[in-house]
Each structure stands twice: as structure tokens, then as C-alpha cells.
Amino acid sequence: MDILYLLIPMSAVLVLGILAVFAWALDGGQFDDLEQHGEQIFEPDADPLDRHQAP
Amino acid sequence: MSFPDALAGTRPAAWVDDPLELDVFTRWQKDGAGRRIAESSLRIGGMHCAQCADVIGQSLRRVPGVLDASVSAASHCATVQWDAQLTRPSALVEAVEAAGYEAAPDTAAAARALRKKESRAALWRLFVAAFCAMQIMMLATPAYVSAPGELAAEHKRLLDWGSWLLTLPVLWFSAAPFFAGAWRSFAQRRIGMDVPVAIGIAVAFVASSGAAFDPGGLFGREVYFDSLAMFVSFLLGGRLLEMRARHRAEVSLEDATTRLPQSVMRLLADGTVEVVSAKRLGRGDLVRIPMGQAFAADGVVTEGQTQADESLLTGESRPVPKRNGDTVIAGSVNLQSPVVMRVERVGADTRYEAIVALMRAAKTQRPAVLASADRWASPFLWAVLLLAAAAGAAWSVIDPARAVWVVVSVLIVTCPCALSLAAPSALLAAAGAMGRQGVLLRRLDAVERLAKVQTLFIDKTGTLTEGRLRCVAVKRQDGGDPAATHEIEARAASLAAWSNHPLSVAAREAFPAAGIAWHDVRETPGLGLEGTDDHGCAWRLGSATWAGATEDVGHMQGAHVWLGRDGRPVARFDFDEAVRDDAPAALRALQAQGVRIHLLSGDEPARARRLAAALGLASAEGAMTPADKLAAVCRAQARGEVVAMIGDGINDAPVLAQADVSLAMGEGALIARTQADGVLVSNRLNDAVRARAIAQRAMRIVRQNLAWAAAYNAACVPLALAGWLPPWAAGLGMAASSLVVVTNSLRLSR
Numbered sequence: 142m143d144i145l146y147l148l149i150p151m152s153a154v155l156v157l158g159i160l161a162v163f164a165w166a167l168d169g170g171q172f173d174d175l176e177q178h179g180e181q182i183f184e185p186d187a188d189p190l191d192r193h194q195a196p
Numbered sequence: 197m198s199f200p201d202a203l204a205g206t207r208p209a210a211w212v213d214d215p216l217e218l219d220v221f222t223r224w225q226k227d228g229a230g231r232r233i234a235e236s237s238l239r240i241g242g243m244h245c246a247q248c249a250d251v252i253g254q255s256l257r258r259v260p261g262v263l264d265a266s267v268s269a270a271s272h273c274a275t276v277q278w279d280a281q282l283t284r285p286s287a288l289v290e291a292v293e294a295a296g297y298e299a300a301p302d303t304a305a306a307a308r309a310l311r312k313k314e315s316r317a318a319l320w321r322l323f324v325a326a327f328c329a330m331q332i333m334m335l336a337t338p339a340y341v342s343a344p345g346e347l348a349a350e351h352k353r354l355l356d357w358g359s360w361l362l363t364l365p366v367l368w369f370s371a372a373p374f375f376a377g378a379w380r381s382f383a384q385r386r387i388g389m390d391v392p393v394a395i396g397i398a399v400a401f402v403a404s405s406g407a408a409f410d411p412g413g414l415f416g417r418e419v420y421f422d423s424l425a426m427f428v429s430f431l432l433g434g435r436l437l438e439m440r441a442r443h444r445a446e447v448s449l450e451d452a453t454t455r456l457p458q459s460v461m462r463l464l465a466d467g468t469v470e471v472v473s474a475k476r477l478g479r480g481d482l483v484r485i486p487m488g489q490a491f492a493a494d495g496v497v498t499e500g501q502t503q504a505d506e507s508l509l510t511g512e513s514r515p516v517p518k519r520n521g522d523t524v525i526a527g528s529v530n531l532q533s534p535v536v537m538r539v540e541r542v543g544a545d546t547r548y549e550a551i552v553a554l555m556r557a558a559k560t561q562r563p564a565v566l567a568s569a570d571r572w573a574s575p576f577l578w579a580v581l582l583l584a585a586a587a588g589a590a591w592s593v594i595d596p597a598r599a600v601w602v603v604v605s606v607l608i609v610t611c612p613c614a615l616s617l618a619a620p621s622a623l624l625a626a627a628g629a630m631g632r633q634g635v636l637l638r639r640l641d642a643v644e645r646l647a648k649v650q651t652l653f654i655d656k657t658g659t660l661t662e663g664r665l666r667c668v669a670v671k672r673q674d675g676g677d678p679a680a681t682h683e684i685e686a687r688a689a690s691l692a693a694w695s696n697h698p699l700s701v702a703a704r705e706a707f708p709a710a711g712i713a714w715h716d717v718r719e720t721p722g723l724g725l726e727g728t729d730d731h732g733c734a735w736r737l738g739s740a741t742w743a744g745a746t747e748d749v750g751h752m753q754g755a756h757v758w759l760g761r762d763g764r765p766v767a768r769f770d771f772d773e774a775v776r777d778d779a780p781a782a783l784r785a786l787q788a789q790g791v792r793i794h795l796l797s798g799d800e801p802a803r804a805r806r807l808a809a810a811l812g813l814a815s816a817e818g819a820m821t822p823a824d825k826l827a828a829v830c831r832a833q834a835r836g837e838v839v840a841m842i843g844d845g846i847n848d849a850p851v852l853a854q855a856d857v858s859l860a861m862g863e864g865a866l867i868a869r870t871q872a873d874g875v876l877v878s879n880r881l882n883d884a885v886r887a888r889a890i891a892q893r894a895m896r897i898v899r900q901n902l903a904w905a906a907a908y909n910a911a912c913v914p915l916a917l918a919g920w921l922p923p924w925a926a927g928l929g930m931a932a933s934s935l936v937v938v939t940n941s942l943r944l945s946r
Contacts, residue, residue, distance in 0.1 A: 145351060149335070149358045156331050156362060163323050170268070172319055173312060 209286040209293070210471065211459045212301055217473045218285060221301040232280040233263065238288065240272050241298035248297070255295040259287050273302055300458060311443050318439055322432040325370035328362045329425035335359045336422040349411070356408035359421040363401065366425045370432060371397055392580050393431065396607035400424045403600045415600055418922065423608055423930065430934060460492045461485075463536060481539045485530045491537065493526050494546045499536035501721070505529040515698065517722065580610045587917045598919055605916040609926035610909055618901035619644075621941035626894035628945045634878045635859070635887040642873035644898075645857040646891035648838045649791055653829060653851070654783075655843035656797035656804055657773065659861055660811070660881075665702035665755060666774035673745065673758075673765040684767050686710035688759045691727050691737045695719050699757050702771055703737075724757075736760045775807070782881035783811055786888070791840075796825045798847055825851045842876075842884060859884055894944055901937045908933045 166172070211217065222236045240252060249267040252274060256265035261282025267274045276288055285301075292299035335355045338347055374397065377390030401424060406415030461469045463482040474492045477483065482498065485491055491504070503515035506528040515531050518524055524537055527548035584606040591599040623640040630637055637643070654660060670681055685707035692703035694717045714727035724738010736743045736759070743760030745768070755771045783793055794815045797804040801818030808816030817828070829851050832839045841848070841855035852858035852871040860872035861879050876883050912929055915921040921929070 142348070142351060145354060149354055152331065152334075153358055153361050156328065160324060160327065160365075163327075164320065167316055167320055167323075173315070 209289040211473045212285045214473045216475045235277050237302035238274045238299045239302040255291045259291045318436045321370045325366050325429035328366045329429045332359045332362050332422045332425045356419050360408050363421040371428050392577050400604050457492050477539050477542045484536050486534050490529050491524045493539045494541040495537040495539045497522050497535050498538050502532040502535045505531050602919050605921050605926040609912045609916045618905050619898050621938050622894050622897045625941045625944040629890050630887045633886045634883040635874050637874040642857045643891045643894050647895040649840040651832050651837045652791050652793045652840045653796050655848050658844040660779050661773040661775050665771040667706035668772045669770040671768040778882045782885050785885045796820050822847045822850050829854050
């Protein structure tokens with residue numbers, strides 16, 4: 142079970158890494174407006190949701 | 197008389213350089229070299245993608261004197277830093293316009309930046325807490341599932357140390373608001389929700405740390421980092437939802453205040469035009485209003501004739517003709533052709549500002565549900581603290597080794613989680629269920645009042661009726677064959693297709709048009725249409741005199757249109773507002789549940805009463821101004837009734853904000869939708885009936901949840917006081933009770 146002495150510190154470091162990734166996404170504004178895409182369908186002059194789709 | 201000519205030689209964007217405007221969207225600072233640096237916020241129009249942001253950013257940076265420019269594609273905003281000695285804001289606006297986009301000063305930028313910062317910080321705290329809690333839970337699992345002696349002591353210590361390490365960010369970062377809040381209420385000598393929470397967190401952390409680093413010492417061997425982290429993330433989740441609701445309310449107020457145009461075209465004595473900030477307008481100024489723009493102030497038309505859309509302000513559903521000498525209202529929209537107006541009232545004196553002010557006042561006076569919850573929470577929290585302290589004192593005499601754990605158990609087991617989740621989780625699930633029924637709720641606390649509604653005030657135009665006119669009768673006036681009436685109708689519809697007058701639109705919607713080739717079609721404002729068919733007959737559609745009729749219809753309700761041929765009347769078409777198809781059934785269903793329904797309308801009293809009688813409503817009042825409507829709602833509230841309001845126009849907005857619960861029609865004015873607690877997306881009144889049923893179910897579930905949480909506390913607190921409940925069981929009980937509450941609430945969304 143000595144492997145635990147490696148795995149548990151590693152998992153703690155991994156947590157810090159994941160927190161850093163989330164911080165990057167948050168700072169990039171990815172969570173600023175969660176309702177924006179849901180409300181898009183109410184805006185009459187908005188672009189179609191999928192511009193590449195054939196009519 | 198066309199605008200580009202009149203404006204030649206002046207810069208249309210110069211009005212943004214006006215110091216009155218500048219300070220609203222610009223912050224000043226000095227850099228190291230002593231230069232005055234300004235940072236301005238602009239709203240950008242016409243942006244579609246991230247590439248647009250690059251293009252705008254580049255063209256802004258090319259302006260001499262601009263130090264830096266950042267453009268956000270998501271929020272359609274630009275922030276520009278510029279040197280006050282080298283450039284002016286109008287140069288920035290012109291650079292954006294030269295790139296093919298529109299730019300306007302962003303007056304709400306500061307408040308929006310603050311909201312963004314707040315919301316990011318809250319989300320970041322919640323994520324750190326929730327993510328660390330998951331990891332800590334994983335490290336804690338072996339201790340829960342292993343048989344006695346199965347987990348070696350050194351492995352247990354390793355896991356404890358790992359948990360301790362992961363708890364640090366939760367304690368120092370995520371839980372910081374609780375400690376700050378506890379400190380604030382301590383400094384003010386009051387007790388708040390944060391106090392027992394902060395004490396519980398601190399005691400649990402100190403004791404668990406002691407157990408982790410000195411097993412078997414003063415604090416025993418058990419660590420409860422998992423309960424602590426989970427507890428913090430639950431509480432932060434609740435606060436995040438609360439903050440979102442608050443931000444939405446702020447945004448809606450900002451939207452309401454940005455309806456007036458920011459710049460206007462003022463006529464100078466020599467006939468030239470200058471573009472100035474709307475704040476610069478004074479009494480007696482002459483202002484040119486182009487087609488499609490809102491009037492910036494209350495005043496009188498002095499040149500030209502047009503139609504104005506005042507429906508958002510007065511509830512009048514038809515465009516109002518405006519000729520020389522007629523008064524116009526700020527916030528109404530010029531529909532037909534450019535006019536010149538003389539300003540009579542500006543700023544806070546205008547009717548528009550009066551409505552916005554009414555709305556703001558109604559909003560701040562809205563009875564706070566939270567205040568009563570706080571009054572009730574304070575004794576509960578004191579009781580918890582006293583119980584924990586008493587238990588700690590008693591146990592330090594009976595068995596000092598267990599004293600700390602009993603205190604932590606009591607603090608954790610009574611944690612307000614289940615109690616504080618009882619209502620919000622059910623309300624959230626109810627809001628989701630209503631969303632699927634076509635009712636979008638903006639404020640969660642509306643569910644409670646929707647369930648209790650006793651009196652409903654309902655608007656007429658646009659709410660009970662559709663915004664358009666419907667043909668109710670066709671009267672032949674030439675004594676012709678009634679069987680040929682449909683041919684007459686088709687002819688009227690075909691001629692009406694040449695005009696955009698509301699009655700013409702209604703006529704061509706009412707009848708199938710025949711393919712008739714018209715010659716020499718002419719429209720005379722205020723009278724009607726004229727056209728010649730292939731047989732050379734001159735047909736006229738419009739008012740009685742226009743079509744050659746001599747009837748007097750002053751006593752008849754509704755609107756009338758005559759069709760005449762060669763100066764003799766052929767038929768009369770009677771139009772009236774179309775009642776929504778589902779309105780009678782929906783109102784009957786509400787009345788059957790004991791709700792009293794009153795009709796409030798800005799329209800003629802006779803018309804309002806006639807509709808109310810047809811629908812079987814208790815009472816109807818017409819010719820109501822927004823202030824009258826507000827007074828009617830306040831009177832009902834003063835009688836102790838729970839009042840609901842359904843409306844659609846700007847004139848309803850103050851009432852929607854004042855009513856205990858309010859719903860707006862989806863096709864109504866934006867401002868009404870933002871003031872209402874909920875929106876009937878598909879304009880069906882039946883959805884409101886269904887939403888009320890869901891709200892009543894939600895309140896039953898809230899009562900079940902509260903009963904469960906109270907029973908749980910009543911059962912577990914004595915166990916914890918007696919020392920029979922170790923903190924891990926307390927933590928488990930807390931999580932389980934929360935889970936029961938949430939699961940019960942989720943039944944609503946099925």
C-alpha cells in the first residue's frame with residue numbers, strides 16, 4: 142500500500158491543476174452570461190443558431 | 197430639408213464631447229508622466245462575431261491618442277483608454293462608425309463591471325468549495341467503509357493530512373464571506389445567519405486539525421473535513437442563486453432608464469441643425485425628430501404631421517395622429533414622417549420620467565419577504581449557540597474528552613441547511629415546471645404569492661384582447677344582394693392592401709383579398725384610400741364622408757370603415773378589439789378558485805365595462821392613468837389582499853412592480869416584461885392558471901420540507917446534546933436531511 146504515499150499527494154496536486162483550469166475559464170468570461178444562449182431565440186434579429194445548416 | 201444637408205459641415209458625434217455626457221461613461225486618472233488619461237466605455241451596435249471585435253479594436257487603436265482599446269464580443273462593449281490632450285471621444289465614435297458599426301456612450305458600464313466582478317467571485321468561491329469537497333469526500337470514504345482495524349493507522353493519518361490540505365482553500369477562500377459577515381454582525385452587536393456558521397466552521401476545523409496532527413490528543417481521532425467542505429459549498433450555492441436574482445432586478449431598472457434617445461437634433465435660429473446631448477435640451481428649444489426615433493421630451497408639434505405610437509405609455513393601442521399644435525410625450529415613437537417639435541418639459545418633469553420614478557419607488561417599497569425570515573432566524577440561531585455552549589459546559593464536567601465533539605455535533609446537526617433549502621429548492625423546481633408550461637419566472641419569491649393570490653387586476657388592451665382589430669360585422673348599404681357580400685369584402689381587402697393604416701391591416705387580415713388591378717391608388721391621411729378598377733369605377737375606403745355615407749355613428753362602439761363606389765356607400769365594416777381565445781375559460785377557472793378579477797384599462801370606461809360584462813368580471817374601470825392603476829392596487833393591498841396583476845404595456849410597469857405578484861404578456865413591452873415577476877411567453881392566459889396550480893403544489897411541498905427539517909432537528913439535537921451522535925453522524929444526517937428536502941422538491945418538476 143506504499144503507493145498511497147505517491148497517489149494521495151498527486152491527487153492533491155491534480156486538484157490544484159483543475160482549479161487553475163477553471164480559474165482560466167472563469168477569467169475568460171465563459172460563465173459571465175449563462176442565460177445568453179437560452180434567451181437568444183427570443184431576439185427577433187439574432188443570427189440563426191446554426192449558420193452552417195442548409196435551409 | 198433632408199438631414200444630411202442640414203448637418204453638412206458639423207460632426208454628428210460631437211455631442212458626446214459635452215462634459216455633461218462625458219462624465220457618465222468616462223473615468224479619469226493621471227499616468228506616471230502627469231498626462232490625463234481617460235477610460236471610456238462604449239456600447240457597440242452591429243457586432244455579430246469575434247472577428248468584428250478585432251476589426252473594431254484595430255480601428256480604435258489607429259486613432260491618434262488612443263493608448264489601448266479592448267472590445268468584448270460577448271457583451272458588445274468596448275473600453276478605450278485615451279489621452280485627453282490628443283483626442284476626443286467623438287473621434288472614437290467616428291472611428292467605430294468608419295469601420296461600419298455603431299457606437300454610443302455606455303452609461304451603465306460601471307454598475308455592470310461591478311456585477312460581473314461580484315458574480316465571478318461568487319462562482320469561483322463555489323467551485324473551489326464544491327470541487328475540494330468532492331475530493332475530501334473521496335479521501336474520507338475509506339474511514340467510513342472500512343471495518344475496525346482494517347485501515348492502518350499511518351494510512352489513516354495520510355488521508356487525514358490530504359483532507360486537511362484540501363480544506364485549506366475552502367476555509368481561507370470559499371468560507372471567507374461567512375467569517376467577514378460574522379465579524380460585521382459581531383461589530384454591530386447583532387446576530388446573523390453567519391455567526392453560528394462561522395463558529396461551527398472554525399470549531400470543526402480546529403478540532404479536526406488537532407485530531408489529524410495529534411491523534412488521540414485533546415481532540416480525539418475523528419476528522420470531519422468532509423462535512424465542513426460540503427456544508428460550505430451548499431451554503432455558497434444558495435447565495436449564488438440569491439445574487440443572480442438581485443443582479444437581474446438591477447439590469448431591469450437600467451433597461452427602463454435607457455429608452456429615451458441620448459442625442460437630439462436641435463434647430464438653431466438660422467435654420468441649421470446641431471446634434472446635442474438630450475440632457476442639454478431646455479424649454480422652448482426646437483427639435484427635429486426623424487421617423488422611428490422616440491421623442492426626447494414632452495412638447496408640441498410645430499411643423500409637419502405624423503403618427504405617434506404611444507401604446508407603451510398610455511395603453512392606446514392605435515397610432516395617434518399628430519398635427520401642428522398637438523402635444524407629444526417623451527418616450528413615444530414617431531412612426532410616419534419627420535417633424536419638428538417645441539420642447540415644453542424635460543428631464544424629471546416628463547410623463548416618461550414620472551412613470552420610471554413611480555416604478556423605482558414601487559420596487560423599493562415591495563415588502564421584503566426576507567425581513568420576516570431574518571426576524572424568525574435570530575432566536576433560532578441564539579438557541580443553537582446557547583444549546584451548544586451549554587452542552588459544551590455540561591460535558592466538560594461529565595467527560596472533558598468529548599466536550600469539543602458534542603459542541604461541533606450540535607452546531608453541525610442544527611445547521612440551517614435543510615431549513616434554508618426547504619423553500620428555495622421547491623421554488624426553483626416550481627420555476628422549472630412553470631417554464632415548461634410557458635411561464636418564465638424572473639423572481640423565485642413570486643411563487644409563494646402566486647399561490648395565495650386573492651385579487652387579480654388585469655389590463656385590457658394587449659392582455660385580455662389581442663393587440664389587433666377584428667371585423668365583427670359587415671353592413672351592406674347599397675341594398676345589393678347579400679350573397680355577393682364576400683365579393684365586396686374581397687374588394688375592400690384588396691384595396692386595403694395598399695395602406696399600412698391599422699384599420700387597413702385589420703381589413704386585409706379579416707378577408708381573403710381578390711386579385712384586382714387598381715389604378716391611381718391614393719391615400720389621404722385622416723380620410724382613406726381611393727383607387728380605380730378596370731371598369732373605371734372610383735372606389736373609396738375610409739371614413740364616412742370619404743366614402744359618401746351620411747350615417748352618424750357617434751353612439752356606436754368600435755371603429756368603422758366605409759367602402760364607397762363613385763361617391764355612394766356600398767358597405768360598412770365594423771371593427772372591434774379581438775378578445776383572446778382562451779381568455780373566457782382562463783378567467784372562469786380563476787374565479788372558480790375564488791380569485792376576484794378586476795379590469796383596469798386606460799381605454800374608454802364604456803368599452804372596458806362592456807368587455808368586463810361579456811367576460812363576467814366583478815368590476816371594470818376605464819380611463820385609468822398609471823397612477824390610478826397604482827392607487828387601485830395599493831388600496832387592495834391596504835385591505836390586506838394578496839394582489840396579482842397581468843399586463844403588457846409601459847403604462848402597466850409601475851403597477852406590475854407594485855403588485856404582490858405580476859405577470860406580463862410575452863409580446864408586451866420590454867419594460868413591462870422586465871418589471872413583472874413572470875412572463876407568459878406564448879400570450880396564453882391559461883398558462884397563468886396552470887402556473888397558479890403549480891405554485892400551490894410548490895407551497896404544499898415547502899410546508900412538507902419545513903415539517904421534515906423541523907422534525908429532523910427536534911430528533912437529532914437531543915441526540916447530539918446527549919453525546920449519542922458523533923459528528924460524522926451529524927454531518928451525514930445534515931447531508932441526508934438536505935437530500936430528502938431536495939428530492940421532495942424535485943417531484944414538482946416531473
